[in-house]
Structure formats: C-alpha cells, structure tokens
Amino acid sequence: MRLAYTTAATTAVAALVFLVPLGWGLRSDHREQALSDAARQTATVAGALVAGAGDKGVAAAAATAGNPVVHTPGLAPGDGGRASAAEIDRAASRTGASIVDVPGGVLRLQPVTAGTKAWVVEAFVPDAELGANTARDWWLLLGLAVVLVGGSVIVVDRLARGAVDSANNLVEAALAVGDGDLGVRIHPSGPRELAEAGYAFNRMADRLITSRTDERELVADLSHRLRTPLTALRLDAEALDPDDTQIIDLTADEVDRRRGIRRIRKAIATLEDEVNSLINTTRQAVAAQVAAAPEEGICDASEVVRERMRFWSALAGDQNRQYRVVGAHLRIPVPVPRAELAAALDAVLGNVFRYTPQGTAFEVALSRRDGWVALRVDDAGPGIPDPEKALRRGQSQQGSTGLGLDIARRMTQSSGGSVSLDRATLGGASVVMLIADAEAAPKTPNRFGLVGRGGRGRRWQRPS
Structure with missing residues (x-):
C-alpha cells in the first residue's frame, strides 16, 4: 500500500510537470488563433481602403470580414468602435498593428495609408474568443492526469502484489524455521531477487537439516x-x-x-x-x-530446466534475447538436490544475462549418455578469455565475486562430475555441467559426446 501511495504521488508530480505547461501552451494557441482571425479581418478592410474602394466597397468588405470599424486619425472615433481618440492616434503613428486591452476583450488596431490619406482599422476580439475551448482543454488534461495516476497505481499494485506475497511467504518461512520447523519450504516466485532469495532460503534449510543430521x-x-x-x-x-x-x-x-x-x-x-x-x-x-525424505537428493533435471527457463524467459523477452531449450522434454533423474541444481543453472544463466549485451542469444541443452548427464549453457556473447581462471573460486574477469561457476562446480562434484568451459558454436562461452545419471552407472565422461550439438537444426524460439 505504501508503494502504491508513493507511485501515485510520483506520477501526480510528473503529470503536473508535463500537463500544466501543456495547458498554458494550448491557452496561448487559442489566443493566437483569435488574434490571427482579427488580423485577417483588418487586412480585408485595409485592402479595400488601399485599392481606393468607395464607402460602399469598404462597407461591403467590412461586412464580409466581420464588421471591423474604420477610424480616421484626428477625427472622432467611428461608430461602433471601442478605441479612444488617443489610442487611434497612437496606432496611426506606428508602422505595425497594435494590441490594446479594453474591458471585455482586446482591440487590434491596424494603420492603413493610401497616398495622403490615413486610416486605422479596428477589430474587437472578446474574451470569450480569446479563451475559447480553454476550459475544455483543462478538463481533458485533468482527466488525463487522473487516468495516468490511477493507471500507474493499478499497474504498480498488480506488479507489487506478487513481490509482496513472495516477501511475506519468505518472512513466514523464516519465522517457522526460527521456531524450529526445519521442514518448511517455499516456492520461489516474484521478482528475480526475491526468487533467488527463496532458492537460497531452501538451500539454507536443507543445509540446516544436513547439519543437524x-x-x-x-x-x-x-x-x-x-x-x-x-x-x-x-x-x-x-x-x-x-x-x-x-x-x-x-x-x-x-x-x-x-x-x-x-x-x-x-x-x-x-x-x-x-x-x-x-x-x-x-x-x-x-x-x-x-x-x-527418501528422494531428497534426487531430482528430475528436465523439470528443473523447464521450471527455471519459465523464470528466465520473461527476462529474455524484456532484453529481446532469442533462446532455445534442447532435450528437456524427457525425464532425466540426477543424484543432486533440486535446489542445488536450480541454483547452479541460475548462476550460469545469471552470468549470461549479466556479462553479455542485451539481445545476445543463448541455448540451454540437456543430454545423457554413458551414465552421465550433460547440462550445457551456450551464448553468443564475447566468450571467456581465461577459462581456467574463471573456474577458480573467487576469481573473476568481470569485477564480480567469481563464485557463480564455483556454485556449478561444487554441485557437479557432489555427484562425481565436473564443469568445463569451451567456445560455443554460437560464438560465445559454452559451460557444460557434467552430472552422474541416477539410473545408470557412470563411465568415463566424454564432453563432446554429451553436449548435444545435434540441436543446431532447430529454429530459435523467440521470447514471448
């Protein structure tokens, strides 16, 4: 709720900063439009005067233009005019038109000279025309501001609801563990950071049970x-x-x-x-x-890959990354805890999203052979200059802690496997996590027979 209030206030301020100048600009446009109409009226009569039209011709031109009033400087103001004699004389002495404020509106006084004769053509613009449609524009802008604020609150509330629920679940689970219930687990969801915190919490609870055992x-x-x-x-x-x-x-x-x-x-x-x-x-x-929990140390690698890719596919769509998943349609049991396999895959995919430019394609592939399961993550990024250094704990060439690949290495070593780095066919880095097959006796691992390169002919899956 506090986030919704903050968002509403921020959006309201942004709307005011944008819409208030827009409203004043529209008001100025209406005023300029009204004065332009007055200029056309005076120009029509001025053209008749310069052309030497008689009184009838000038009257006809005035009737066509909206009945502007013609004054002769030095004489009494013409009938129907609003300008005083002094204002007429000042306007006649100028070379351009004059704008004079009068009660109820403004006057446009246009001096006209033809030979030795001089006139001043007066056009009156009432306040109603100067501010025409201004109130309508302000109401429209106010409605737009209300829609923007309300829409932002609804959108943020919908987006924040998942994050708040995930945070509440994490708090409740932490309190339960604090009360001694080490069997509680949560389903990681929400934003990426909260989902990672959920997986970390589950791993922590597993470690607590292991330590107590x-x-x-x-x-x-x-x-x-x-x-x-x-x-x-x-x-x-x-x-x-x-x-x-x-x-x-x-x-x-x-x-x-x-x-x-x-x-x-x-x-x-x-x-x-x-x-x-x-x-x-x-x-x-x-x-x-x-x-x-007899099956705590065994999980389905395909199910883990599918579940984690549902999470990462949203971010891939935001960054316009093409991706494909190969070999995750069949059940492939591996003798590692589900949380540890998910954490290792998240660590490797996190490196892809963190250290390759947006729009870089990647591939996740699963294959099994000779008692081993290979989980491969390829990308089309710049690659890893020093693979041996990248596999050392705490070593990184990107300015981070360097523990991402170490998480994957420790996960694979728990089943007797390993992690290897190579150049991917996409052009970037290829990380292969070799894990023992839970349903077969592992033989000597062969990286090139396990990485599943046969999926090259499959079309890219565009993120939705």
Whole structure:
C-alpha cells in the first residue's frame, strides 16, 4: 500500500510537470488563433481602403470580414468602435498593428495609408474568443492526469502484489524455521531477487537439516565409542568382591568398602543405560528424517530446466534475447538436490544475462549418455578469455565475486562430475555441467559426446 501511495504521488508530480505547461501552451494557441482571425479581418478592410474602394466597397468588405470599424486619425472615433481618440492616434503613428486591452476583450488596431490619406482599422476580439475551448482543454488534461495516476497505481499494485506475497511467504518461512520447523519450504516466485532469495532460503534449510543430521550422527558415534571404556569398567567392577552387606560378622570397614563397590556398579549401570538411550534416540531421529525424505537428493533435471527457463524467459523477452531449450522434454533423474541444481543453472544463466549485451542469444541443452548427464549453457556473447581462471573460486574477469561457476562446480562434484568451459558454436562461452545419471552407472565422461550439438537444426524460439 505504501508503494502504491508513493507511485501515485510520483506520477501526480510528473503529470503536473508535463500537463500544466501543456495547458498554458494550448491557452496561448487559442489566443493566437483569435488574434490571427482579427488580423485577417483588418487586412480585408485595409485592402479595400488601399485599392481606393468607395464607402460602399469598404462597407461591403467590412461586412464580409466581420464588421471591423474604420477610424480616421484626428477625427472622432467611428461608430461602433471601442478605441479612444488617443489610442487611434497612437496606432496611426506606428508602422505595425497594435494590441490594446479594453474591458471585455482586446482591440487590434491596424494603420492603413493610401497616398495622403490615413486610416486605422479596428477589430474587437472578446474574451470569450480569446479563451475559447480553454476550459475544455483543462478538463481533458485533468482527466488525463487522473487516468495516468490511477493507471500507474493499478499497474504498480498488480506488479507489487506478487513481490509482496513472495516477501511475506519468505518472512513466514523464516519465522517457522526460527521456531524450529526445519521442514518448511517455499516456492520461489516474484521478482528475480526475491526468487533467488527463496532458492537460497531452501538451500539454507536443507543445509540446516544436513547439519543437524550430522550432529546427531556425531553424538551417536561418540556415544557408541563410550561403550568400550564403560564395558571395561563394568568388567572390572564385576571382578571386585561381592557387595553383600548382610553378613553379620563383617567389620564396619568391610561394610563401607562393599557399599562403595555397590555404588560403583550402580553408577556404571546407570551410565551405560544413559549411553544406550542416547544412541537409540539419535539413531531413531536420523532414521525418521531420512525416511521422511527418501528422494531428497534426487531430482528430475528436465523439470528443473523447464521450471527455471519459465523464470528466465520473461527476462529474455524484456532484453529481446532469442533462446532455445534442447532435450528437456524427457525425464532425466540426477543424484543432486533440486535446489542445488536450480541454483547452479541460475548462476550460469545469471552470468549470461549479466556479462553479455542485451539481445545476445543463448541455448540451454540437456543430454545423457554413458551414465552421465550433460547440462550445457551456450551464448553468443564475447566468450571467456581465461577459462581456467574463471573456474577458480573467487576469481573473476568481470569485477564480480567469481563464485557463480564455483556454485556449478561444487554441485557437479557432489555427484562425481565436473564443469568445463569451451567456445560455443554460437560464438560465445559454452559451460557444460557434467552430472552422474541416477539410473545408470557412470563411465568415463566424454564432453563432446554429451553436449548435444545435434540441436543446431532447430529454429530459435523467440521470447514471448
């Protein structure tokens, strides 16, 4: 709502800055038009006077032109005129027409000389003609301003609604994780930045679960390692003398010694029970967590590519980039988490959009062979001058952090694959992410047999 108010205020100011000068310009145009009509009237009568027309001819010309009034300087003003004798004399002394303000409008006084004779032709322009259609223009401009402000508020509200919903979902999920619910996930949506934040949140939640699982495994392992010294202590305690204190002829010192042996045996038994309980609890928690998400580490690479391309296609359309997707129509399972594969693909595509000019074409291709899956991203940009340096963590030739390709490299290495850079057939960079096939035993990877170059004959898909 605050964004809508801000947008309305900004649009209103912009509309005022643009429409107010336009309104004054239209008002000036109407005034100039009215004065031009008065000039034509006086010119018609002036032409008759210069031509030597008699009184009838001048009267006919005046009737045709709209009845302007003819004055003779030095004499009383003509009938029907509004100009005073002094104004007529001043106008006659000038070489050009004069504009005089009078109550109800303005006068245009045109001096005319023919031989030794001089006249002043007066044309009256009322205020109604000077401001004709001005009120209509202002109302039209006001309506246009209202439409602009209202339209901008509606458009911004529709655009911002998705961003606000995405931000609210992210906040709610973060609060849920803060309350201990590590199973909550969100569907990344909205603007690119919020979508990336959503994927980062899901990866963070996955890492938290992994870390908690590792901690529980560590506790279970450490607890299991305690069994060895506990067993030794229990055997040593059993080798001690009996702890029976019911024998009548025992001395007081012997009774105390046997009571100490009994306490040692009880303490060892209690400690052993606690260790066993700790082991069982942690193992059960880990087993339950694994059973709840048995397919967490496997995803469909084709589905991920299709989903991410629906996101990137909008930006490709905005930047007039042609693109095509090859080989993402069949199910291709890979042994990596869905969020990590999406993050790696987003990192590589983000580099394409960030470091190539707008309008640069690109291609995303999937292929599988010999137990490997190749996810290739080609572009028609300037390419990468030093591929080896670009693959090093924290190294970049574009002034960034250099971690984009490292994200892809770590994702592929988790399945035993790798990332390679080459020159694309489009002319730019070609990034190939090699991932193990979840349904086949990987063989020795062959980059050129996996990158799917056979899709060259397919037509480009123009972004919609």
